[in-house]
Amino acid sequence: MQADAPTASVAAPAPQAPSPATTLESVIAGDWRDPANVARDIWRHPKETLDFFGVSADQRVLEIAPGRGWYTEILVPFVRQQGHYVGAISDPAAAPDERVREYFTKQNADLRAKLAARPDIYGQPTLREIDAARPNFGATDSIDTVLTFRNVHNWLAAGQAEAMFKGFYEVLKPGGVLGVVEHRAAGDVPDGDKSGYVGQDQVIALARAAGFELEASSEINANPADTKDHEAGVWSLPPSLRLGDKDREKYLAIGESDRMTLRFRKPLAEPAGQATQ
Template sequence: MPVAAQEHAHAGHDHAAMHGAPASAPLQAAVSGDWRSAANAARDQYRHPLQTLEFFGVQPQQTVIEITPGGGWYSEILAPYLRGQGHYVAAVVDPQALPAGGGRDYQQRTRDGLEKKFAGAPALFDKTTVVAYDPAAPVLGKPGSADVVLTFRNVHNWRASNQAEGMFRAFFAVLRPGGTLGVVEHRAKADVPADDKSGYVGQAQVIAMAEAAGFKLEERSEINANPRDTKDHPNGVWTLPPSNTHDAADDARYKAIGESDRMTLRFVKPRP
């Protein structure tokens, strides 16, 4: 078992014990599903989807919005898990909200790829909704319509684009009172400036952003921690797997480190 998995130590109390049971059979079945790509499943040792979704308290009857799912790594788990009783919403950047150029083209390719993935496997994704939002004025759905909002390794991008505050306000607006915001992000050693290029963010900074939007930190976890990550790589987090932006001669070195050290934070939207 990887070090990060061994160091699954929650602050306060154990989430599974709090809910009176280990991870549900449906969640385990979704993580173990043979429809998941081999490349995606190979990253479970670093991303710990079973423990992460359990920690966030995701239940099969909930409406869950994932922010910018990228290639659909978590979609392969969440969509089938929620398909029977709940609702999986993939929130993507609206390419038409961006000026013409490379940024718009990238977001269009990303959206097209995700929608092609969904269309190609209706047994998994036929009940999935794709919501496109303007990152400068994000609206993710009807106010109070979601039970859970999840974001994986996105905060550094929003900070660099001066969009983080607006995104966290959008999360707060779309969640029902008592709803959950789950955040996983590359963790810096300390606070970093907004224009930092490393991809890492200070944990205290993420907590402060969420609290400024109205959230309350409920619990933090070390599920996705990696103490081998020294966080001083020449190309930031992208030096490490899965990006592997490094010289071939250094491959063994960075493979031994594994993926980045990550914070895992669970926030709640307070009830009135």
């Protein structure tokens, strides 16, 4: 009887390389991004910043007040396949006056139009309208990472900062990350300050009061050329250039603001059955 032929060994499948749609570098290089936004990369360092915050393609990411979508253009396609994007946008019905209501309405419409124009890139992200005085970001312990870029000064001015940080804490999973980028003042700013800058210690205190632990800070978005004493506050600088042609070249030479970059973490829950000491 003839012996059976030896069975050929089957090699284990090779690890799959990440899809281009789920690599941060390729998303940042995506041709769907607004050229005006791409021009800001040299000041906003999106790859380094998102790497510092530990954002990965399989996370549920909540972006706070995305505006017209500078970071949204990157975040939505990055997490689209394996995770999910939620954008917390301002509810026009909660605006304090008609002018602000119209501003929120147009800003929200612009963002929705941007996302709807490229369903092949953005898919179906979630936009959730919130009242910053009483924010509800979704189910408790449902988000991996919360990100906020240059928003804290607005909440402080409106008396909403404590409620917002409390909301971030509630929606994050235990062990989840809060990433904060904010215009950095030379020190604490007084109540009613209208410069657009905030003291780094003030932001840390807000987060700690909500229950967060400061895990790390970074100088990724620092700009030592920013003297922080401008006539129209932070809005004197690009991209706003609120003073128009007045000292325009000076402000262009300074560039965008000096910014703190802070990573906070929601503590892990105690193991089941562990008694409180």
